[in-house]
Amino acid sequence: MPTIASSAAEAVAGIRDNSTVLIGGFGNAGQPMELIDALLECGATGLTVVNNNAGQADAGLALLIKERRVRKIICSFPRQSDSWHFDAAYRAGEIELELVPQGNLAERIRAAGAGIGGFFTPTGYGTMLAEGKETRIIDGRGHVFETPIHADYALVKAHIADRAGNLLYRKTARNFGPIMAAAATASIVQVGTIVDTGALDPENIVTPGIYVNTIVQIGAGAPAEHEAQQ
Amino acid sequence: MPTIASSAAEAVAGIRDNSTVLIGGFGNAGQPMELIDALLECGATGLTVVNNNAGQADAGLALLIKERRVRKIICSFPRQSDSWHFDAAYRAGEIELELVPQGNLAERIRAAGAGIGGFFTPTGYGTMLAEGKETRIIDGRGHVFETPIHADYALVKAHIADRAGNLLYRKTARNFGPIMAAAATASIVQVGTIVDTGALDPENIVTPGIYVNTIVQIGAGAPAEHEAQQ
Amino acid sequence: MNTQAENTTGTRLGREELAALVAADIKAGSFVNLGIGQPTLVSNYLRPEQAVTLHTENGMLGMGPEAHGDEIDPDLINAGKIPVTEMPGASYFHHADSFAMMRGGHLDVCVLGAFQVSATGDLANWHTGAPDAIPAVGGAMDLATGAKEVYVMMGLFAKDGSSKLVEACTYPLTGVGCVTRIYTNDAVFLITADGVRVRETFGTTLAELRERIPVPLEMAAVG
Amino acid sequence: MNTQAENTTGTRLGREELAALVAADIKAGSFVNLGIGQPTLVSNYLRPEQAVTLHTENGMLGMGPEAHGDEIDPDLINAGKIPVTEMPGASYFHHADSFAMMRGGHLDVCVLGAFQVSATGDLANWHTGAPDAIPAVGGAMDLATGAKEVYVMMGLFAKDGSSKLVEACTYPLTGVGCVTRIYTNDAVFLITADGVRVRETFGTTLAELRERIPVPLEMAAVG
Numbered sequence: 001m002p003t004i005a006s007s008a009a010e011a012v013a014g015i016r017d018n019s020t021v022l023i024g025g026f027g028n029a030g031q032p033m034e035l036i037d038a039l040l041e042c043g044a045t046g047l048t049v050v051n052n053n054a055g056q057a058d059a060g061l062a063l064l065i066k067e068r069r070v071r072k073i074i075c076s077f078p079r080q081s082d083s084w085h086f087d088a089a090y091r092a093g094e095i096e097l098e099l100v101p102q103g104n105l106a107e108r109i110r111a112a113g114a115g116i117g118g119f120f121t122p123t124g125y126g127t128m129l130a131e132g133k134e135t136r137i138i139d140g141r142g143h144v145f146e147t148p149i150h151a152d153y154a155l156v157k158a159h160i161a162d163r164a165g166n167l168l169y170r171k172t173a174r175n176f177g178p179i180m181a182a183a184a185t186a187s188i189v190q191v192g193t194i195v196d197t198g199a200l201d202p203e204n205i206v207t208p209g210i211y212v213n214t215i216v217q218i219g220a221g222a223p224a225e226h227e228a229q230q
Numbered sequence: 231m232p233t234i235a236s237s238a239a240e241a242v243a244g245i246r247d248n249s250t251v252l253i254g255g256f257g258n259a260g261q262p263m264e265l266i267d268a269l270l271e272c273g274a275t276g277l278t279v280v281n282n283n284a285g286q287a288d289a290g291l292a293l294l295i296k297e298r299r300v301r302k303i304i305c306s307f308p309r310q311s312d313s314w315h316f317d318a319a320y321r322a323g324e325i326e327l328e329l330v331p332q333g334n335l336a337e338r339i340r341a342a343g344a345g346i347g348g349f350f351t352p353t354g355y356g357t358m359l360a361e362g363k364e365t366r367i368i369d370g371r372g373h374v375f376e377t378p379i380h381a382d383y384a385l386v387k388a389h390i391a392d393r394a395g396n397l398l399y400r401k402t403a404r405n406f407g408p409i410m411a412a413a414a415t416a417s418i419v420q421v422g423t424i425v426d427t428g429a430l431d432p433e434n435i436v437t438p439g440i441y442v443n444t445i446v447q448i449g450a451g452a453p454a455e456h457e458a459q460q
Numbered sequence: 461m462n463t464q465a466e467n468t469t470g471t472r473l474g475r476e477e478l479a480a481l482v483a484a485d486i487k488a489g490s491f492v493n494l495g496i497g498q499p500t501l502v503s504n505y506l507r508p509e510q511a512v513t514l515h516t517e518n519g520m521l522g523m524g525p526e527a528h529g530d531e532i533d534p535d536l537i538n539a540g541k542i543p544v545t546e547m548p549g550a551s552y553f554h555h556a557d558s559f560a561m562m563r564g565g566h567l568d569v570c571v572l573g574a575f576q577v578s579a580t581g582d583l584a585n586w587h588t589g590a591p592d593a594i595p596a597v598g599g600a601m602d603l604a605t606g607a608k609e610v611y612v613m614m615g616l617f618a619k620d621g622s623s624k625l626v627e628a629c630t631y632p633l634t635g636v637g638c639v640t641r642i643y644t645n646d647a648v649f650l651i652t653a654d655g656v657r658v659r660e661t662f663g664t665t666l667a668e669l670r671e672r673i674p675v676p677l678e679m680a681a682v683g
Numbered sequence: 684m685n686t687q688a689e690n691t692t693g694t695r696l697g698r699e700e701l702a703a704l705v706a707a708d709i710k711a712g713s714f715v716n717l718g719i720g721q722p723t724l725v726s727n728y729l730r731p732e733q734a735v736t737l738h739t740e741n742g743m744l745g746m747g748p749e750a751h752g753d754e755i756d757p758d759l760i761n762a763g764k765i766p767v768t769e770m771p772g773a774s775y776f777h778h779a780d781s782f783a784m785m786r787g788g789h790l791d792v793c794v795l796g797a798f799q800v801s802a803t804g805d806l807a808n809w810h811t812g813a814p815d816a817i818p819a820v821g822g823a824m825d826l827a828t829g830a831k832e833v834y835v836m837m838g839l840f841a842k843d844g845s846s847k848l849v850e851a852c853t854y855p856l857t858g859v860g861c862v863t864r865i866y867t868n869d870a871v872f873l874i875t876a877d878g879v880r881v882r883e884t885f886g887t888t889l890a891e892l893r894e895r896i897p898v899p900l901e902m903a904a905v906g
Contacts, residue, residue, distance in 0.1 A: 001489050001511055026741045026778070027764035028757055079819040090817055099818050102740065103782030103825030107346070110779035115563030115606060116337070117368035120347035123786060123828045126859035128810075129820065138347035138377075142859065147368075164513075164522075164549035168433070171775055172741050173758040178777040182564065198548030203398070204434045205551035206777070208521050210491050210513070210566050231712050231734055256518045256555075257541035258534055309596040320594055329595055332517065333559030333602030340556035345786030345829060353563060353605045356636035358587075359597065372636065394736075394745075394772035401552055402518050403535040408554040412787065428771030435774035436554070438744050440714050440736070440789050 002165040002212045004194065008038035011188045011216040015039060015153055018046040018071075022109065022154040022180040023061060026052050030173035032157040032190050034218045036060040039155065045069045050109070050149055052102065052176065054078035054086035065089050074149065076102035099129060104146050106179060112148035113182025113211075121146055154184035158207065161191040162200050165209030174206065181211040188214040232395040232442045234424065238268035241418045241446040245269060245383055248276040248301075252339065252384040252410040253291060256282050260403035262387040262420050264448045266290040269385065275299045280339070280379055282332065282406065284308035284316035295319050302326035304379065306335050329359060334376050336409060342378035343412025343441070351376055384414035388437065391421040392430050395439030404436065411441040418444040472663040473645045480505040482571060482611060482643050486512055490568035493517065493603060496540040498613050499571035513549075515567055517599045519558045522550025539599060559599070562606035570607035572600070574614045574639075576629045579675040581639040581651040583612065584631035597634075604635030616644035616673075623673045625649060625656070650680055657681075695886040696868045703728040705794060705834060705866050709735055713791035716740065716826060719763040721836050722794035736772075738790055740822045742781045745773025762822060782822070785829035793830035795823070797837045797862075799852045802898040804862040804874040806835065807854035820857075827858030839867035839896075846896045848872060848879070873903055880904075 005011035012035055015021065021039070025031030040063055049070050054077075055062030064070050066085040073095060078086050089095040100108065101123050111119060124130045125142035134145035156177040159170040167189060169177055181187040194217050235241035242265055245251065251269070255261030270293055279300050284307075285292030294300050296315040303325060308316050319325040330338065331353050341349060354360045355372035364375035386407040389400040397419060399407055411417040424447050473481065475498070483505030486492060493515045494500050503525065506512045514523040516538045523538060524545035532543040553561075561567065574585040586600045587593065604610055618624055625642060641659075642649040647669060648659040657680035658666055670677050696704065698721070706728030709715060716738045717723050726748065729735045737746040739761045746761060747768035755766040776784075784790065797808040809823045810816065827833055837847055848865060864882075865872040870892060871882040880903035881889055893900050 027760055029741070029760050030758075077819040077821040079817040087817060097817075099820060101820050101824040102778075102822040103786055103829070106778035106782050107344070107786075110560075111349075113564045113566075114337070114560030115352065115565055117350035117352065117366070117371070117373040119341075119349040121786065122345065122347065123825045125828075126805075127824060127856045129824065136347070141347070143347040162549060166549060166551055169775075170433070171756065171758040171769070172739070172743050172760055174775055174777050175742050176778050179779045182560070182566070201434075202520075202522065202546060202550040202552055203400070204431075205553075208551040208553065208561075209549065210515075210521060210561065257537055259518070259537050260535075307596040307598040309594040317594060327594075329597060331597050331601040332555075332599040333563055333606075336555040336559050337563075340783075343787045343789075344783030345788055351563065353602045355605075356582075357601060357633045359601065392772060396772060396774055399552075401533065401535040401546070402516070402520055402537055404552055404554050405519050406555050409556045412783070412789070432743075432745065432769060432773040432775055435776075438774040438776065438784070439772065440738075440744060440784065 001163070002209065003214045004163070005214050005216040008034040008190065008216055008218065009041060011035060011190070011214050012038045012042050012155070014186070015042060015044045017044050019044065019152040020048040020050070020150070022151045022184055023049055023051040024154070024156040024175065024177045024180050026172065026175040029171070030157050030169070030175045030177055031060065032155045033060050035155040035188060035190050036064065040064055040067065040069070046071050048072045048074065050074045050151060052076055052105070053080065054083055056080060057082045062086065065095060068094060070095055072096035072098065074098040074100060074105070076100055076105050101129060106176065108146050108149040109176070109183045110179045112150040113179060116148060118145055118147045120144065149183065151184045152186065154180040154187040156181050156187060156189045158189050158191045160193045160195060160200070161189060161212070161215045162195050162197045162209070164197045165212030165215060166200055166205045167191070167207035167212065168200065168204065169206055178207045181207050186213040187211055190216050190218045192219070193217065231393070232439065233444045234393070235444050235446040238264040238420065238446055238448065239271060241265060241420070241444050242268045242272050242385070244416070245272060245274045247274050249274065249382040250278040250280070250380070252381045252414055253279055253281040254384070254386040254405065254407045254410050256402065256405040260387050260399070260405045260407055261290065262385045263290050265385040265418060265420050266294065270294055270297065270299070276301045278302045278304065280304045280381060282306055282335070283310065284313055286310060287312045292316065295325060298324060300325055302328065304328040304330060304335070306330055306332035331359060336406065338376050338379040339406070339409045339413045342380040343409060346378060348375055348377045350374065379413065381414040382416065384410040384417040386411050386417060386419045388419050388421045390423045390425060390430070391419060391442070391445045392425050392427045392439070394427045395442030395445060396430055396435045397421070397437035397442065398430065398434065399436055408437045411437050416443040417441055420446050420448045422449070423447065469660070469662050476501065478613060478643055478645055481648070482613060486510065486569055491515055491521070491566065493562070493567050493570045493607065495570070495572040495603060497573050499573060500540070502571055515561065516544070517558050517562065517602070519553050519555060520550060522547040559602050562602050565606060565608055567607040569609045569611060570603045571611045571613060572603060574612045574624065575631045576624050576626050577612050577639050577642050578626055578629050579651070579656050581637045582629050583610065583634045583639050584629040585634045587632040589632050600634050604638045609640045610638045611641045611643060612639050613643045616646045625673050625675055627674055693886060699724065701836060701866055701868055704871070705836060709733065709792055714738055714744070714789065716785070716790050716793045716830065718793070718795040718826060720796050722796060723763070725794055738784065739767070740781050740785065740825070742776050742778060743773060745770040782825050785825050788829060788831055790830040792832045792834060793826045794834045794836060795826060797835045797847065798854045799847050799849050800835050800862050800865055801849055801852050802874070802879050804860045805852050806833070806857045806862050807852040809857045810855040812855050823857050827861045832863045833861045834864045834866060835862050836866045839869045848896050848898055850897055
């Protein structure tokens with residue numbers, strides 16, 4: 001059974017220095033903004049962060065980077081028009097970047113949750129992102145060996161949770177949430193709504209509660225037209 | 231867009247000799263019995279079949295094996311109290327058996343659909359089922375290298391399809407269906423009900439229509455209390 | 461650990477008592493997979509306040525008791541292909557997701573039967589190794605490899621009187637170094653990095669066990 | 684293939700005409716991913732009767748046109764982070780499932796921009812290779828590697844007049860041997876096992892192209 005925290009601050013209070021933290025979201029969709037803000041407030045530093053991007057503008061992950069809390073970032077697309085805090089930290093040599101093709105990033109996170117020790121993927125073969133990596137020709141096609149990305153924590157935004165931790169997401173805000181929840185030792189999830197156990201149709205659960213450790217309800221959450229079905 | 235076949239016979243008519251065929255189901259749940267019967271009728275032989283079991287009693291896959299249409303079976307649990315047709319074929323040396331731990335079987339099928347060239351799994355390490363296979367110690371733990379199981383066809387039973395091929399399953403009848411549909415060049419799906427495109431909630435689709443080539447509606451299908459939501 | 465204070469009770473445990481003991485040892489809130497056969501009995505002794513969630517590897521969390529009469533739904537079965545029921549908070553998923561859950565170490569406890577367990581926790585429970593046997597493994601290797609804790613329930617002695625707790629398994633292995641506890645009618649054993657420890661005995665003594673079991677045995681420290 | 688009968692038209696294609704040409708070439712019923720930038724224009728020219736299903740790698744099949752006004756939903760965006768809409772028959776899935784769909788070869792066509800394409804279909808479209816550039820790859824390598832057909836849309840010549848269709852890419856590669864067609868304002872090229880074939884030209888000739896492009900060129904057989 002997950003813990004239900006009363007605030008984002010309480011939800012992230014256990015995050016220690018030098019942790020690896022998966023942070024969900026693609027653009028603003030599915031980004032656990034209140035949990036990231038709370039992580040900034042709690043002061044944990046020396047973090048390894050895994051996210052599709054490396055922060056945008058002056059909010060969320062960008063502020064964590066600005067404050068030099070992030071020692072290393074593993075992501076697919078750091079450089080954006082408004083990634084100035086990452087750009088500055090990177091050019092100053094104050095953040096380590098591991099650049100991973102987006103699908104390899106997703107599959108490596110999935111592998112961690114699924115107990116896979118590593119896998120061969122065709123993506124990236126023959127490119128500079130495969131340099132130094134083991135390669136293998138399988139059925140005539142070049143493949144690169146990629147390893148799982150395990151993490152101490154995942155910060156995830158979902159739409160609705162029940163008290164058993166089962167999660168529903170909303171549209172393309174689903175993105176990295178389900179695989180990150182499964183890959184972390186402890187998953188911390190912010191949701192718009194918490195409903196009683198039994199209120200969600202078991203056929204439609206996207207993240208089973210086994211992957212969820214802490215839930216916190218934040219604000220009015222996402223639009224409410226997608227209600228729990230039963 | 232999938233083809234909507236008017237009968238199981240029409241749905242399987244394209245299956246050629248020496249094909250590899252994934253067959254869904256765990257026990258009777260999710261077993262595409264009418265498609266298997268039609269496969270028996272259509273006469274295709276020299277098949278490689280992938281299923282969790284190797285047929286039970288005097289029906290379905292057991293009859294395919296009895297008629298010596300199956301050259302090789304890849305499965306996790308062939309021997310059961312009523313697997314007499316498999317037992318006889320096996321003892322006569324008339325069927326090849328590739329025995330795979332159930333989770334490795336599922337992951338190998340998933341890998342085929344996901345374009346993964348192979349993966350290291352801890353399951354089976356140090357056992358006779360790893361003999362002759364590549365092994366590797368990863369983070370202090372023994373792993374076995376397993377390869378994807380690609381197939382020409384998948385025979386799957388789902389609960390409801392829309393005309394775009396999106397599928398819902400029912401309870402534990404989901405089992406191998408979604409990963410088999412993704413792993414085959416052509417997926418043939420029997421369902422209880424076909425609804426118009428747009429009648430299913432996009433949040434709840436289990437198998438997206440991209441993985442479905444042929445649909446056939448069979449009988450009254452499964453119990454109807456789990457209706458399409460929108 | 462609530463039974464460690466009294467390391468020996470007067471009589472050998474029956475089948476149901478053993479299931480009750482395993483059930484009582486499972487921590488509240490655990491996610492558990494119970495293997496086919498004797499381990500399934502454990503579910504009868506889980507108390508609602510333990511809030512244990514049962515996993516069945518054919519794609520479900522929140523499995524309820526066996527279904528009877530009108531409850532029977534052919535689409536809702538467990539790994540032993542027995543009709544079961546659904547608890548509030550249940551979820552369904554496909555086979556790859558289900559075994560990912562196991563392999564990924566998300567289940568707290570898995571309870572399995574066994575032919576033999578070695579002093580280092582190797583498990584043999586899927587194949588007799590007889591030359592004419594048709595092998596069938598199912599999910600046994602996945603279960604043995606995946607769960608955080610693997611509890612074995614078995615008779616301590618084979619029909620010929622030989623110990624099933626052995627120095628090294630002679631039957632084909634299911635998993636290497638995976639078993640953490642062995643529950644038998646005669647005693648409970650803990651497999652530790654320092655060797656096999658006897659947590660408690662039922663109608664027998666450490667000395668008697670040492671005579672019949674070809675593995676160094678010590679009593680567990682009482683905690 | 685409907686344009687093969689007339690291999691040359693009078694004038695260089697505009698941006699919109701090129702998008703229309705690509706759209707017309709996509710087979711009915713295809714599953715297609717349109718890359719960020721110029722390829723996105725193609726969606727404006729897909730006809731409803733083509734029944735093309737659009738994939739966006741951030742977890743959706745059945746993506747509709749860009750959302751405007753009240754349609755805008757911050758939870759429904761495309762890979763370029765632009766609000767979009769949902770078509771009947773859409774489905775949502777997580778990132779690993781979405782890229783499994785791509786990597787597994789289930790998309791019929793992916794349309795991408797490019798810095799350079801080689802005569803053997805190598806693609807360079809993610810990184811200028813400038814020493815001070817901060818690299819960002821996103822889903823480019825996954826798209827290039829996964830789709831059954833990779834169509835590139837690009838200007839044929841760089842600002843300095845050099846050909847972007849090259850013998851070997853000088854920019855860092857996105858994928859090896861993955862491009863099957865190149866759509867430019869001047870000509871359409873097919874990458875075949877026998878070399879580069881010119882399917883049609885727009886306001887130029889094979890002879891003119893041969894002068895400026897450092898790759899052996901032949902006209903495609905008209906079929």
